[in-house]
Amino acid sequence: MTETAITMKDFxxxxxxxxxxxxxxxxxxxxxxxxxxxxxxxxxxxxxxxxIGCSGKLSQHFGSYGFHGLHGxxxxxxxxxxxxxxxxxxxxxxxxxxxxxxGMGHFIHAxxxxxxxxxxxxxxxxxxxxxxxxSPTSAKGFKSKTTPAGSAEDPIRPLHLALxxxxxxxxxxxxxxxxxxxxxxxxxxxxKGFSLVNCFSPCVTFNKVNTYDWFKEKLxxxxxxxxxxxxxxxxxxNYINEHASLVTGIIFKQEGRRAYHEEILGASEIxxxxxxxxxxxxxxxxxxxxxx
Amino acid sequence: xxDSINEVIVLIRERxxxxxxxxxxxxxxTGEILAKVLNRRGNYIFAYRHFMSLIKGGHTNYKIRxxxxxxxxxxxxxxxLLAFDQRSIEENWSELHNDSIIIYDSSKKExxxxxxxxxxxxxxxxxxxxxxxxxxxxxxxxxxxxxAAALGLHPNDFDEVIEDLFGKKGEKxxxxxxxxxxxxxxxxxxxxxxxxxxxxxxxxGLYLISGNEMSGLGALLGGCRYLSAxxxxxxxxxxxxxxHHLPKFGGRVVQMEDEIAACIMAIGANYAxxxxxxxxxxxxxxxxxxxxxxxxxSETPLVIFDVQRGGPGTGLPTKTEQSDLNEMLYxxxxxxxxxxxxxxxxxxxxxxxxxxxxxxxxxxxxxxVGSDLFLGMSKKSSDTLNIDDLNVEKRYIISQEELDQxxxxxxxxxxxxxxDGISPRSIPGQRNGRYVALSNEHDEVGLxxxxxxxxxxxFEKRMKKLVGFDLGDLALxxxxxxxxxxxxxxxxxxxxxxxxxxxxLQEQGKNAAMLIIKQLKxxxxxxxxxxxxxxxxxxxxxxxxxxxxxxxxxxxxGFHGKLEVQLKYSGNPFTVHEIxxxxxxxxxxxxx
Numbered sequence: 112m113t114e115t116a117i118t119m120k121d122f123x124x125x126x127x128x129x130x131x132x133x134x135x136x137x138x139x140x141x142x143x144x145x146x147x148x149x150x151x152x153x154x155x156x157x158x159x160x161x162x163i164g165c166s167g168k169l170s171q172h173f174g175s176y177g178f179h180g181l182h183g184x185x186x187x188x189x190x191x192x193x194x195x196x197x198x199x200x201x202x203x204x205x206x207x208x209x210x211x212x213x214g215m216g217h218f219i220h221a222x223x224x225x226x227x228x229x230x231x232x233x234x235x236x237x238x239x240x241x242x243x244x245x246s247p248t249s250a251k252g253f254k255s256k257t258t259p260a261g262s263a264e265d266p267i268r269p270l271h272l273a274l275x276x277x278x279x280x281x282x283x284x285x286x287x288x289x290x291x292x293x294x295x296x297x298x299x300x301x302x303k304g305f306s307l308v309n310c311f312s313p314c315v316t317f318n319k320v321n322t323y324d325w326f327k328e329k330l331x332x333x334x335x336x337x338x339x340x341x342x343x344x345x346x347x348x349n350y351i352n353e354h355a356s357l358v359t360g361i362i363f364k365q366e367g368r369r370a371y372h373e374e375i376l377g378a379s380e381i382x383x384x385x386x387x388x389x390x391x392x393x394x395x396x397x398x399x400x401x402x403x
Numbered sequence: 404x405x406d407s408i409n410e411v412i413v414l415i416r417e418r419x420x421x422x423x424x425x426x427x428x429x430x431x432x433t434g435e436i437l438a439k440v441l442n443r444r445g446n447y448i449f450a451y452r453h454f455m456s457l458i459k460g461g462h463t464n465y466k467i468r469x470x471x472x473x474x475x476x477x478x479x480x481x482x483x484l485l486a487f488d489q490r491s492i493e494e495n496w497s498e499l500h501n502d503s504i505i506i507y508d509s510s511k512k513e514x515x516x517x518x519x520x521x522x523x524x525x526x527x528x529x530x531x532x533x534x535x536x537x538x539x540x541x542x543x544x545x546x547x548x549x550x551a552a553a554l555g556l557h558p559n560d561f562d563e564v565i566e567d568l569f570g571k572k573g574e575k576x577x578x579x580x581x582x583x584x585x586x587x588x589x590x591x592x593x594x595x596x597x598x599x600x601x602x603x604x605x606x607x608g609l610y611l612i613s614g615n616e617m618s619g620l621g622a623l624l625g626g627c628r629y630l631s632a633x634x635x636x637x638x639x640x641x642x643x644x645x646x647h648h649l650p651k652f653g654g655r656v657v658q659m660e661d662e663i664a665a666c667i668m669a670i671g672a673n674y675a676x677x678x679x680x681x682x683x684x685x686x687x688x689x690x691x692x693x694x695x696x697x698x699x700x701s702e703t704p705l706v707i708f709d710v711q712r713g714g715p716g717t718g719l720p721t722k723t724e725q726s727d728l729n730e731m732l733y734x735x736x737x738x739x740x741x742x743x744x745x746x747x748x749x750x751x752x753x754x755x756x757x758x759x760x761x762x763x764x765x766x767x768x769x770x771x772v773g774s775d776l777f778l779g780m781s782k783k784s785s786d787t788l789n790i791d792d793l794n795v796e797k798r799y800i801i802s803q804e805e806l807d808q809x810x811x812x813x814x815x816x817x818x819x820x821x822x823d824g825i826s827p828r829s830i831p832g833q834r835n836g837r838y839v840a841l842s843n844e845h846d847e848v849g850l851x852x853x854x855x856x857x858x859x860x861x862f863e864k865r866m867k868k869l870v871g872f873d874l875g876d877l878a879l880x881x882x883x884x885x886x887x888x889x890x891x892x893x894x895x896x897x898x899x900x901x902x903x904x905x906x907x908l909q910e911q912g913k914n915a916a917m918l919i920i921k922q923l924k925x926x927x928x929x930x931x932x933x934x935x936x937x938x939x940x941x942x943x944x945x946x947x948x949x950x951x952x953x954x955x956x957x958x959x960x961g962f963h964g965k966l967e968v969q970l971k972y973s974g975n976p977f978t979v980h981e982i983x984x985x986x987x988x989x990x991x992x993x994x995x
Binding site: 145153154155156157158160170171174175176177180181184186187188189190191192194195196198199217220228248262302303332375376377379382383384386387388389390392395397401402403 | 436441507522588608609611612619620623624626630631635646648649650651652654655656657659662663665666667668669670671673674675676677678679693694697701788790791794795798830831832833834835836837838839840841842843850851988
């Protein structure tokens with residue numbers, strides 16, 4: 112059987128997404144389909160784990176294996192899959208509420224483990240599926256049903272956090288630029304280790320502040336900044352800090368770091384999923400010997 | 404002379420010994436050394452650890468009970484107390500009797516017995532002698548020596564264990580330990596002529612095992628090659644055991660940031676196709692409730708080891724209790740199929756730990772194995788441990804060949820037309836097996852739905868998986884005559900005391916029996932009903948405060964007004980005396 116070339120069609124499913132027309136998540140879906148196809152991955156080699164929210168529905172519309180789990184828990188699922196079978200390409204995805212609210216603890220710890228997964232956060236600065244509440248990335252002063260007088264809290268700064276925690280790949284993309292987003296996804300998936308791609312993915316229905324136009328006006332493309340060549344996490348952090356995190360592109364990339372599955376006790380070429388489960392009578396005897 | 408010694412030995416059926424002191428001064432290692440020595444020479448022992456949630460100070464003790472037959476519990480009384488401080492005498496006074504001996508460390512000051520009994524007091528300057536050897540830390544070896552002399556052991560009995568324990572540290576350390584042992588041994592021999600001989604060692608090739616170690620071993624034998632967990636007393640030893648062994652068998656152990664992540668990671672690993680588990684205790688189990696539901700609705704295998712401790716909240720981290728039963732049975736929102744197994748002996752921890760993985764994979768649902776601190780951390784000599792037949796006989800994952808039979812994209816992971824409700828499961832990496840495991844209600848391919856007919860069908864498919872589920876002999880155990888008028892009922896570790904209670908009652912000529920329920924969900928209600936129907940008296944004995952098993956029986960089987968319930972929730976396990984007294988006098992027994 113000759114293998115046919117993989118195209119993004121191989122990652123399509125027949126059902127149509129249930130997102131609002133114009134939702135930024137369409138671009139994320141298309142860019143991701145294009146990116147995995149460009150890399151030449153086969154649908155059965157990819158697992159997409161998503162959380163809950165509009166963003167979480169991504170796995171149902173993406174033609175690979177998927178796990179549409181619980182709110183905030185896309186990362187523990189994704190890490191479990193990747194460590195259990197490191198031959199798979201594992202992607203986690205969710206929204207800003209999912210990842211930076213309820214899932215924040217897992218986010219920081221996944222970074223420090225440097226598990227070889229790509230984490231896509233579809234950041235629309237609002238809770239969309241529950242019809243518009245303030246999210247962890249909503250700006251201070253942002254008005255919504257839960258903050259009628261404007262949010263009293265500073266937003267989470269995901270890029271700062273990821274860089275401060277030493278993430279090996281940090282990027283930001285924008286749903287208004289499918290070409291760049293695809294390139295970033297490709298680079299993130301190819302990167303060995305934990306990759307964060309924060310995607311500005313506007314909610315056209317409930318967020319009337321952080322719109323496509325709003326982003327277009329403010330975002331700086333790092334690929335057009337020839338001087339931007341950060342050598343350290345701190346340099347990158349300073350840069351995004353100066354630019355209020357309103358940049359797109361690969362913000363920081365650390366090559367040559369070993370991923371968690373290569374560092375963990377018992378690391379081996381053979382993933383746990385492929386191990387022969389037979390335990391011989393001799394091995395059983397050895398197992399019991401210390402108790403004699 | 405020789406004849407008379409034999410005569411004495413024949414009379415000795417059991418002996419109890421305990422070492423007590425502040426936590427952090429080597430109490431545990433003193434007990435561990437003696438336990439190992441006794442087990443190796445063929446004495447049946449049971450060792451129980453009493454400890455506190457702190458590092459230095461407080462009171463800790465290690466008790467060993469020796470019998471000439473297999474022993475399942477640490478005993479009510481105490482013959483020899485080795486006290487490193489006065490508090491040890493006070494804390495353990497109730498167990499002592501007039502023929503007991505208190506060997507105490509007289510290095511700092513004299514210790515005093517309390518009122519009402521007159522055990523022999525045997526002062527030995529244990530710490531001072533250790534200091535003479537240049538190292539205070541070696542006092543536990545001096546204590547071992549004194550204990551060995553009191554128990555009529557030969558110093559040679561200790562040679563092998565000392566070599567095993569300290570051989571790696573060099574001959575000098577071994578020698579030092581031998582000297583310390585001899586000092587304590589000789590001192591006792593010289594000053595005190597009282598001997599407390601041991602029962603005859605009748606065992607051969609005894610394994611000295613704990614429930615946590617056996618849960619770990621069971622997991623390994625059951626094909627578990629992945630554990631994600633968060634450290635918690637009294638379950639961490641399962642994690643240690645698997646950390647030590649899984650990597651050698653191609654597995655991995657991941658310490659997660661919390662129990663939420665630990666349990667959900669185990670679901671992810673199971674989804675990927677490895678048999679995976681998490682281990683925890685009550686507070687961790689509470690954090691895993693959402694994960695239980697996720698495994699249930701997504702039909703992903705999951706094994707949780709819950710080593711129960713005193714609750715609620717942080718509760719009693721170092722004390723035993725059986726109060727997680729309700730949580731295991733009912734915890735998590737919504738309704739899912741689940742299996743709850745409670746081993747009742749240390750040996751059973753290996754059996755249920757093993758089958759949990761077969762069942763989780765076969766039925767694609769969560770399986771909780773609920774032991775407790777008593778089973779998890781106590782050690783016993785076992786001559787019945789047998790793992791020869793514990794093998795992974797079958798995997799329950801659809802094969803690539805079967806998947807290739809489907810037209811492209813036609814595989815339905817959650818297909819409804821399955822008689823037993825079990826839809827074949829594919830794993831990532833398999834061609835043509837693509838699906839989305841879904842925590843939303845879903846259709847056959849894994850798309851979320853809210854359509855009532857489909858929801859109903861999918862719900863019923865899941866629940867159907869465990870209809871009629873019965874593990875047979877592993878579900879419950881009945882000891883005694885069918886026509887027994889008194890039936891004692893328990894689950895989990897209480898069985899160990901109940902076993903002795905039953906023996907006492909039967910010796911008294913009472914027609915008593917014991918029912919131990921090990922498959923708590925699905926509950927084998929029809930078989931339980933048959934047993935309880937014919938009894939004129941039923942006493943349920945539980946280490947919790949609300950009678951969770953009794954309530955389950957009332958709910959599933961009935962017998963309102965007929966169930967007598969004895970409960971203990973002090974943090975300590977039952978004594979045999981307590982149960983016997985309650986059965987005989989009905990004092991402290993409530994009728995449900």
